Amino acid sequence: MASNRAGGGGGGYESGSDHDGALQKPLLPNSGSWYRMGMGSRQSSLNAGTSSMAVLRESHVSALLCTxxxxxxxxxxGFTGGxxxxxxxxxxxDLNLSISEFSVFGSLSNVGAMVGAIASGQMAEYVGRKGSLMIAAIPNIIGWLAISFAKDSSFLYMGRLLEGFGVGIISYVVPVYIAEISPQNMRGALGxxxxxxxxLGIMFAYLLGMFVPWRLLAVxxxxxxxxxxxxxxxxxxxPRWLAKMNMMDDCETSLxxxxxxxxxxxxEVNDIKRAVTSANKRTTIRFQELNQKKFRTPLIxxxxxxxxxxxxxxxxxxxxASSIFKAAGLKNSDLDTFxxxxxxxxxxxxxxxxxxxxGRRILLIISAAGMTLSLLAVAVVFFIxxxxxxxxxxxNxxxxxxxxxxxxYIVAFSFGMGAIPWIIMSEILPVSIKSLAGSFATLANWLTSFGITxxxxxxxxxxxGGTFSAYLIVSAFTLVFVILWVPETKGRTLEEIQWSFR
Structure with a gap:
């Protein structure tokens, strides 16, 4: 990144980053320039009277709104999954598919998501978090339209792959963006x-699916x-991505x-500068170097x-879910699914x-314990x-x-294991390996999801009964994993969390 991008707002901040001279810049405008102009004009108004303070507060673009x-x-x-x-x-x-062919359709979103996950880290690194989400939105739209106009399985499969690609990017970039913009006392809730x-996306798919045909649902x-x-x-x-790109004026404006x-x-700016300076003293992290203890523990x-x-x-x-409820003998399976x-x-x-x-840790323990007990009950019922x-x-x-x-089971999953793994991933990965390790973690998630679906x-x-017994064993192991190894990250800045692994 050219040295003049690090402007006066960086307070003479210099970095030995490997990004110097590179082409990384936001794909979308940071909004920093017009925010900064607005800040300047408002500051002059502030000198004229105290009423300007109300203007400043009203102009505040909160982390909640961004989230x-x-x-x-x-x-x-979620809509893709549901x-x-x-x-x-x-x-x-309508398309004369077999159960196996439909299973392929259901799971192809995971294949696309794996490709998206591989690209997501580097994409978020090179074009920014917002630019990555813009790129992810386009194949999603094209994919849904391909499904809605499908006359055979080929368009159906292509659309599902495109959707999955966009979802793979979204699944990494959104939790990272939210973690990086949130105040530490709100990071869990916003995450x-x-x-x-x-x-919500899953629920809307279930609800609308009861009333509209599948082609309209795709639109x-x-x-x-x-x-x-x-x-x-x-x-x-x-702001943390902007700091890493040596764009300190924009970082401070964004924050x-x-x-x-x-x-x-x-x-907060000084904490970000210290973390980024430490990360940027190194050259690009290679895959083999992830085995260092300070990287290995958060990655595992x-x-x-x-x-x-x-x-x-x-x-x-x-x-x-609808098929499972039918197998369980429930008559209105679509309503039960909703x-x-x-x-x-x-x-x-x-x-x-x-x-x-x-805190994250206690909710994960409650969640894993509840999932284990619920799956035990379901497995026993199906065997009987x-x-x-x-x-x-x-x-009956x-x-x-x-x-x-x-x-x-769904309540217990939603209570912890649904949200918290993504939050912890976005909190514990050091900025120097976030793009590589985050892509790898997201890929592992989608690869596993593909195998399951x-x-x-x-x-x-x-x-x-055998299927739910297998899921039961995994949930029991998850409970042990959380109790023995997962730390608490509540109430700590991202920089504090990441330094703790050193």
């Missing part, structure tokens, strides 16, 4: 908005990204906009939580209020149901128990 705008991306993420459940019968009937938005799927694109022009870029024009950001924790999140079977259950999605939204919303009070008549009272009772068990339908056809 709500980028949260349109995770809504798209789409396959209510549309399975319609797509199979959990990511998962809350995913659950509706374009809306979150269509709204996201213009929204990105009205929010600031991540001032996020905290309010009357806020003192001196201490980040990847471990994201892989265990998927191995517990959540996407297999959510993608094919109820499951609504309960997931409520449970995730409750988590949002607790994250910055209770296979050996009793379908018209018996006991069969067991059907309701299986519904309660699955709802309890590809096999869930087939495993459930083989043995529902």
């Amino acid at each position: 709500l705008i980028v949260a349109l991306g995770p809504i798209q993420f 789409y396959s459940s209510p549309t399975q019968d319609g797509i199979i009937r 959990s908005v990511n998962q809350l938005s995913v659950t 509706i799927g374009t809306l979150p990204c269509i709204v996201l694109i213009p929204g990105l022009f009205f929010i600031p870029e991540s 001032q906009v996020l905290r309010g024009f009357d806020a003192d950001i001196t201490a 924790l980040g990847i471990g939580l994201l892989v265990l999140q998927q191995l517990s079977g959540v996407n297999g259950i959510l993608f094919y 109820a499951l999605g609504a309960i997931q939204v409520l449970a995730t919303g409750v988590t949002t209020t607790f994250l910055d009070r209770a 149901k296979d050996n009793i008549p379908h018209d018996s009272d006991l069969y 009772i067991l059907s309701m128990v299986s519904l309660v068990g699955l709802v309890a 590809m096999t869930a339908n087939l495993l459930l056809s083989w043995s529902a």
Whole structure:
């Protein structure tokens, strides 16, 4: 980055970054220039009278507003995941697909997401967090349109791959952006908005899928990204990314906009400068160097939580919830599926209020324990149901128990394992390895999700009880993993968390 980009706002800040002279710059305007002009004019007004202070506060672009705008991306993420459940019968009937072919369709979003995950870290590094989300929105829109006009499986598959590519980028960039713009006392709550938005997207797909045909539902799927694109022009870029790119004027402006024009950001700016200076003294991190202790521990924790999140079977259950409820003997499976999605939204919303009070670690422990007990109940029910008549009272009772068990599983998952692994990943990875390690962790998550969604339908056809028993074992191991190794990150700055691993 040219030295004049580091302007006076950096206080003479210099860096030995390997980015010097490189082409990295925001794909979208930082909004810093016109915010800065606004700040200057408002400052002169401030000298004229105290009424200007009210203007400054009203002009504050809060971290919450920025979070709500980028949260349109995770809504798209959730809509993609929820789409396959209510549309399975319609797509199979209209396009004459087999169960295996539809399973391929359901899982192809994960294949696209793996490609997106590989690209996401470097993309977020080179064009910024906002620019990456802009790039992610375009294939999502094209993918939904391809599905809506599909006449055979080829367009269906292509659309699903394009959607997945965009979702893979979104799944990495959104939690990182939210973590980097949030005040430390709000980072947990704002970070959990990511998962809350995913659950909203799933619920909307379930709800609308009961009333509209699958082609129209695909057109509706374009809306979150269509709204996201213009929204990105009205929010600031991540100040930590701007600092890493040696754009210190824009970094300070962005941070001032996020905290309010009357806020003192001196201490936070100095923390960011120290962290970035330390990171930029090194040349580019190579894959082999991730084995150093200061990198290895956060990487194992980040990847471990994201892989265990998927191995517990959540996407297999959510993608094919309608089929699972039919197998359990429930008559109105689509309505039950929507109820499951609504309960997931409520449970995730409750988590949002607790994250910055209770802490990440205790919520993960409660979540993993609840998932384990719920899956135990569901597995036992399915084993028993296979050996009793379908018209018996006991069969009907067991059907309701299986519904309660699955709802309890989703509630427990939403209470911790849904949101917190992404939050912790965005908090613990040092800035020097965030692009490489974050891509790797996101790729591991999507690779595991692909394996789960590809096999869930087939495993459930083989043995529902056996399938839930496998997910049960993973959830029990997750509980042990959290108790033994996951640290608490509540109430600490990103820089403090990352230095603790040294």
